[in-house]
Amino acid sequence: MKIFIDPPNSLILFDLVERFGHEPLSVMATIQERVDNLEIDMPPMNVSLDDVKKGLDYAGIEVPSGIRGRLAVWGPLIDEAEAAIIMEAAPYSFGCVGCHRTNLLVEYLVRKRGIPTLEIDYPHDEEEARNMVIKVKEFLEGLQ
Amino acid sequence: MKRETRLIVISPLSEITPDQITRAVYAMGHEVTVKETCYGAVLEGTPETVKEVMEDLKKLDPLGIYSKIRGFPLGDPKRCRAQHGSRPGFSQLQREWQDLALVEKGLECALRGEKAEEQEDRARMPVKELQRFCEEVSD
Numbered sequence: 001m002k003i004f005i006d007p008p009n010s011l012i013l014f015d016l017v018e019r020f021g022h023e024p025l026s027v028m029a030t031i032q033e034r035v036d037n038l039e040i041d042m043p044p045m046n047v048s049l050d051d052v053k054k055g056l057d058y059a060g061i062e063v064p065s066g067i068r069g070r071l072a073v074w075g076p077l078i079d080e081a082e083a084a085i086i087m088e089a090a091p092y093s094f095g096c097v098g099c100h101r102t103n104l105l106v107e108y109l110v111r112k113r114g115i116p117t118l119e120i121d122y123p124h125d126e127e128e129a130r131n132m133v134i135k136v137k138e139f140l141e142g143l144q
Numbered sequence: 145m146k147r148e149t150r151l152i153v154i155s156p157l158s159e160i161t162p163d164q165i166t167r168a169v170y171a172m173g174h175e176v177t178v179k180e181t182c183y184g185a186v187l188e189g190t191p192e193t194v195k196e197v198m199e200d201l202k203k204l205d206p207l208g209i210y211s212k213i214r215g216f217p218l219g220d221p222k223r224c225r226a227q228h229g230s231r232p233g234f235s236q237l238q239r240e241w242q243d244l245a246l247v248e249k250g251l252e253c254a255l256r257g258e259k260a261e262e263q264e265d266r267a268r269m270p271v272k273e274l275q276r277f278c279e280e281v282s283d
Contacts, residue, residue, distance in 0.1 A: 011153060011240040012247055014212040019251075031215030036147065092236040126249050127261075133250030134260040 001143050004081035006106055007093045008074050013085055016133065020140040025077040059105060070102045071109075078109050083116040083143055085136060090122040116143065148191040149214040150198065152184040153237070155244040158208025168204060169197060177218055183241050184209070188218045207248050207255075 001022050005013040008027040017024040034048070055068030058075035078084070086107055094100050110117055118139040123129035154160050165185045169178040174197055176189030187194055202209050216222060269277075 009212075009236070011151070011210060011212045011237065012243065015210040016247075018211075026213060028213040028215045032147075032149065032213060035216055035220070092239055123243065123246050123250070126246055129243070129246035129250035130253045130258070131250075131260045131263065133247060133254045134258060137254045138260070 001082040002080055003140070003143075004077050004084040004110065006084065006086040006103070006110070007090050007098075008077065008106075010087060010090065013087055013136075016136050017085070017140065020137055022083075022140055022143070025081055027073055027077070030073055030077065058109060063105075064101070066099060067102045067105065070099060071105060074102075074106060075109065078106065078113065081110075081113070081115060083118075083139075084110045085118045085120070085139065086110065087132075088119060088121050146191060147188060147217060148194045149186065149188045149217050150194055150211050151214050151237070152187055152198075152201065153210045153212075153241055153244065154184045154205075155208040155210065155248045156242065157245045157248050158205050160205045160208055164204070165201065165209075168201060172197060172200060179218055183237065186214065186218055187211075207251050210244055210247075 002025050003017045003022045004025045005017060007013070008025075010026075014024045014026050014028075051069065051072035052065075054075070055072035058071035059068050090098075092098060093103055116139075118135060120132050120135055121128065123132045152165055154162065154165070162180045162182070162184050166178050166180045169176060169185070169187065174189065174193050176187055176193055176197055178188075179186045187197060189197070198211055
């Protein structure tokens with residue numbers, strides 16, 4: 001099954017989803033297609049002009065452009081997903097390399113779709129990591 | 145020809161080295177490009193070959209080797225730090241690499257068939273408690 005992961009560039013979630021036999025829908029694969037098709041010719045931008053319009057399908061015009069740009073890339077992945085894993089409070093999804101408003105909108109869009117969703121916290125110690133991995137394993141095995 | 149680029153990341157607990165990874169890939173004799181890095185290696189080839197190589201590589205240390213797709217190809221001038229690329233972005237990988245030690249322990253437990261412990265739901269702090277907390281701090 002196609003599993004949307006949030007954060008959509010997480011190494012931990014990408015590897016766990018593949019390890020337990022599913023296809024992770026990640027932002028890296030989308031960016032890979034864009035880079036190979038020469039759609040991105042203005043670094044450091046990750047979106048093309050069409051994406052600016054596509055972002056409006058997921059967020060209103062009054063929403064900041066950074067959020068719309070992110071959702072233009074992540075939104076189609078959410079539409080394509082058959083299930084989702086949301087890892088909350090990942091340290092790198094907030095601050096200079098993340099966007100909390102986008103995270104909230106992504107969670108909203110995933111819940112709105114009504115697909116099977118697992119919500120877990122980013123692990124900070126062995127006990128939390130143990131619970132996180134076991135929950136991910138049980139969730140993914142339950143989808144088969 | 146479609147290409148796939150993968151980051152291969154070695155857990156801090158693993159005894160495998162990036163050098164062993166690259167040598168193992170060369171020894172397999174597939175048509176792939178591999179570059180040794182501080183966290184593991186970057187692998188590039190057709191999706192089918194990369195999948196085959198990854199399956200064999202993970203046999204070296206099933207719980208110690210992790211991977212994810214990378215959007216940009218090997219040596220991309222937009223990304224490569226050797227050419228002062230505009231997308232450094234190593235901070236996330238560094239953080240996740242550190243926490244792979246925790247994930248590895250978690251995987252060991254999961255594969256032993258252990259069950260997750262019930263955790264208390266995080267509730268919001270009541271306003272009165274927050275008020276008391278603020279007063280304590282300001283005193």
